Amino acid sequence: MDFELSEEQRLLQDSVKRLLADRYGFEQRRAIAATPGGWGREIWAAFAELGILGLPFAEEEGGFGGGPVETMIVMEALGGALALEPYLTTVVLGGGFLRHGAEPALRAELAPCIAEGALLLAFAQTEPQSRYDLGDVATTARRDGEGWVIEGRKGVVLHGDSADKLVVTARTAGETRDRRGVGVFLVDAGAEGVSRQPYRTMDGGRAAEIHFSGVRAEAVLGDPEDGLPLVERVVDETIAALAAEAVGAMEAAHALTLDYLKTRRQFGTAIGSFQALQHRAADMMVHLEQTRSMAMYAAMMAGEEDAAERRRAIHAVKVQVGRAARKLGQEAIQLHGGIGMTMEYAVGHYFARLTAIDALFGDAERHLRQLSDAGGLVPAG
Known part of the structure; x- marks a missing residue:
C-alpha cells in the first residue's frame, strides 16, 4: 500500500507548516491566548487565504475538495504548533455536519462563508x-x-x-x-x-x-x-482528525525533549549521554510512530460507509492514541524535570493538549470497552 503523499498534498503540508512556523511560535501563541477571545483572528484570516478553511467542501461550494488525508495533514501541523483557533470545531465538526446532514441549498449558502473565514461553528x-x-x-x-x-x-x-x-x-x-x-x-x-x-x-x-x-x-x-448515526459519523471523522493532531503535538514534545537531553548538563556531562534516559527517549519515539501509523489508519477508515466497521476502527485508534499520548507526555515532563511543569515552557502545554485529546469524545479506556463489546477490531468468524 502506498503511503506517500501526492505532490499536491506535499504542497499543502509545506504551506501550512511554513505559515505556522512564521507566525505561530510559542511566545506568539502565549500572546494570542492572552487576548479576550483566546485565539487569533489574523491567523484565521491567513488560514482562509491559504484555503484550508474550505478544505472538506467541494470546489463548486468554494472549498478545497479535500478528504481525510488532507485533513490529517492540516491537523498534524496544527497540533505541532498548539494552534488555538477553532479549526476543529468549525471546519472538521461543523463542516462534517454540513456535508453529511445539510440540504444542498443550506450547504451552498454556508460553506463559502466558512471558507472565507466569516462563519464560525x-x-x-x-x-x-x-x-x-x-x-x-x-x-x-x-x-x-x-x-x-x-x-x-x-x-x-x-x-x-x-x-x-x-x-x-x-x-x-x-x-x-x-x-x-x-x-x-x-x-x-x-x-x-x-x-x-x-x-x-x-x-x-x-x-x-x-x-x-x-x-x-x-x-x-x-x-x-x-440523527444519531449522523452524529457518530461526524464524530468518527473528528476522532481521526484528533489522532493526526496528537501526532503533531507528540512529535513536537519529543523534539523538545531530545533537545533538552542534549543541552541539560549534570555531573559535568549532558544528561542525554546517560543510557537510561536514552532508553526512555527511544520509548517515546516508539509511541510516536505507533500513533502515526494509527492516525494514517484513521484517515483511511474515516470515510468507511459501513458504520460498524468504521466504529471498530475508530475505537482502536482512540485506544492507541490516548494511551501513547499520555505515556509520551508523561515521559516528556519527567525528562524535563521541574521546568516541564512551568507555564513559560512549551512541553507542559503539549502534555495538557494531549490529555485533552484523550478525553475528547471518550478516553482510551471507554473506547477499549466499546471495542471489546463490538467483538474486537477483527470480529471472530
Whole structure:
C-alpha cells in the first residue's frame, strides 16, 4: 500500500507548516491566548487565504475538495504548533455536519462563508449527565408549526463562546438514552433564548456552557428522529482528525525533549549521554510512530460507509492514541524535570493538549470497552 503523499498534498503540508512556523511560535501563541477571545483572528484570516478553511467542501461550494488525508495533514501541523483557533470545531465538526446532514441549498449558502473565514461553528452535544455517551440527550426539541423549538443545557461546548452558529443535538422523542429520537439542529448563537457562559479550558482553549430557552432552530440536519448515526459519523471523522493532531503535538514534545537531553548538563556531562534516559527517549519515539501509523489508519477508515466497521476502527485508534499520548507526555515532563511543569515552557502545554485529546469524545479506556463489546477490531468468524 502506498503511503506517500501526492505532490499536491506535499504542497499543502509545506504551506501550512511554513505559515505556522512564521507566525505561530510559542511566545506568539502565549500572546494570542492572552487576548479576550483566546485565539487569533489574523491567523484565521491567513488560514482562509491559504484555503484550508474550505478544505472538506467541494470546489463548486468554494472549498478545497479535500478528504481525510488532507485533513490529517492540516491537523498534524496544527497540533505541532498548539494552534488555538477553532479549526476543529468549525471546519472538521461543523463542516462534517454540513456535508453529511445539510440540504444542498443550506450547504451552498454556508460553506463559502466558512471558507472565507466569516462563519464560525461549534458542536453543542455534551450534557451534565451524558459523559461520553453521544446518545444520552436530555435537551428537547418540539415541533412548532414548520419549525423546532429547543429547550435545555449543553456543557463544554468547544469555542462555543465565539461561534456564530451552533450544531445542537436535542431529543425529539423517546427516553434520555434511546438511540432513536435524537435530532441535530442548526441554531443561531445570537438568537433570543441562547445564553452563553465562556471560560478557558485546561489546555489553553476556550469553551462555554450554553442554555437554550425556547430557542427556534434555523434548520434540521439529517433526520430529526434518527440523527444519531449522523452524529457518530461526524464524530468518527473528528476522532481521526484528533489522532493526526496528537501526532503533531507528540512529535513536537519529543523534539523538545531530545533537545533538552542534549543541552541539560549534570555531573559535568549532558544528561542525554546517560543510557537510561536514552532508553526512555527511544520509548517515546516508539509511541510516536505507533500513533502515526494509527492516525494514517484513521484517515483511511474515516470515510468507511459501513458504520460498524468504521466504529471498530475508530475505537482502536482512540485506544492507541490516548494511551501513547499520555505515556509520551508523561515521559516528556519527567525528562524535563521541574521546568516541564512551568507555564513559560512549551512541553507542559503539549502534555495538557494531549490529555485533552484523550478525553475528547471518550478516553482510551471507554473506547477499549466499546471495542471489546463490538467483538474486537477483527470480529471472530
